[in-house]
Amino acid sequence: MSAVRKGPSLSLKAREAITGWLFVSPILTGFLIFFVGPLIAVFYYSTTEWNLLSQQSRFVGMANYVDALTRNETFWDVLVNSLVFAAGLVPLNMAMALGLALALSKSRPGAVFFRTVFFAPVITSAVAWAIIWTFLLQHESGAVNQGLSIFGIDGPNWLHEPDWAMVSVIFTRVLKTVGLNMILYIAALQSIPRDYDEAARIEGASNWEIFRRITWPLLAPTTLVIMVITVVGSLKVFDHIYLMTGGGPQNGTMVLAFYIYEQGFKFFNTGYAAALAVVLFALILLLTIVQMLLKAARK
């Protein structure tokens, strides 16, 4: 033991510090190289312009940002699309998740079966889910429109009309991810002590009153977490767009994450794409800060 060790022995405190640094060094090293470094670099790239012919980049200052904000009309479309996507997806996703959680949180026979069903798309790859739905949403022969025709409804060409394409992508994305939020809500509901419920019922409170005055306020921290996760998730949606619409038709579903990919890796506008990535970074950072403030305000 240390007391009988020969030679200069380090103090316990120093040894603990060395062990600590040793333990965090693998992830810290990798994190600096593959995350922090690139994060700094993306700001630098956003001030350059890459020339495909000469294979060189030159400094252009804020030109890429000015380009995006003033000259490039697509940028504003993309920003609006991203907001429309989030505004459509987040409330629908959360309302559905909460509804399902309320229906399935108590252990009735069948509850586990339905939970399994609603969660299944979460573990299915987004690529597979998007492929299947692209198949189902084909214009004349797709299963969705075939189904609608039974009721005499002439379904639209879902993925080839700008507005319907946006609706389709939002809807299929909600189906893909709602199970996760449902599970988070169920976990939160099950942690609410039963006595609250029972006491209120003895007092003669209706189901709605119990929900409004007890359940909903107690769920607030969970709702906040879910909201932030879902908003961030909606801003980074890529697979669905790539596979179902390719950003089209007429840029109708061109959202920020997909636009970055297209500008960066299809058209090789590296500088411009980097500036877009900075915009995405700023949006997510803003959301993170808002979440922290809300959390702090609650305490």
Add this chain to the structure above:
Amino acid sequence: MNYRTQQKITRICWIVGLCALAIPFVFPFLWMLSGALKGQADVFASSSLVPAKVHWSNFSDVFAYQPFARQYFNSLYIAIVVTVSTLFISSMAGYALARLRFGGSAFILLVLVSALMMPEEVTIIPNFFLMKELGLMNSHMPLILLPLFGSQGVMATFLMRQYFLALPKELEEAGRMDGLTRFGVFFKIALPLSKPALSAVSIITFLFSWNLFLEPLVFVNDIELFTLPLALANFTDTYGLPLWHLQLAATALAVIPMLIVYVLAQRQIVESFAMSGVKG
């Protein structure tokens, strides 16, 4: 109407409503199977869910169209490598950040946490040039390194830290009394106690890697090096039109084993995700 019948009616409404809601969750999988078993000509021609004639040959054609077995293996081994490495790295870092006192630990934690939600799209462009510089383009290394050290690895670290914080300290202190070093306490006491967190990290990391799409798309070119999601997106004829029967057969081959594992281990899988959300 007495209380009994009212209860019964509520219950029936409950089941009918949930069944209706379940349609868009269940039918896609059934149509995937149905399309996978139809011939190229009648994928759309017949509107019935049950194929007129079952084309088992679709499945073998998938392997003839591209090196699908190889691609399947790629996805599997990459996911395993990412998962095992993440377990090592994140549990060590998580333990240090939860239990060991050392200068800078609070700052490290803050930096890591602020990266928790950053999507890979933000850093993908510089990472592209970095991988080029390192000579790792068109290889599987980026698909291993980026999840390991990006927000996914950070999430795993954070999850492990939260779990270690909740463990009672006494057992570890007893281990120290018995003369174990910090390494010994970590490997012999803390790690065996944290099996639930380790399995949660494994499940989430495996699925994350298995479903990764943007990184393979950006970093991998050779069809031999494709992962499953890339392979699935790659079934088109010479005109660029989708070969639905093959694409759906391949999708079924990729999805069904996962669904079987999910149904068998659904409790554990669902709990893992609940844990990640609650902690994150």
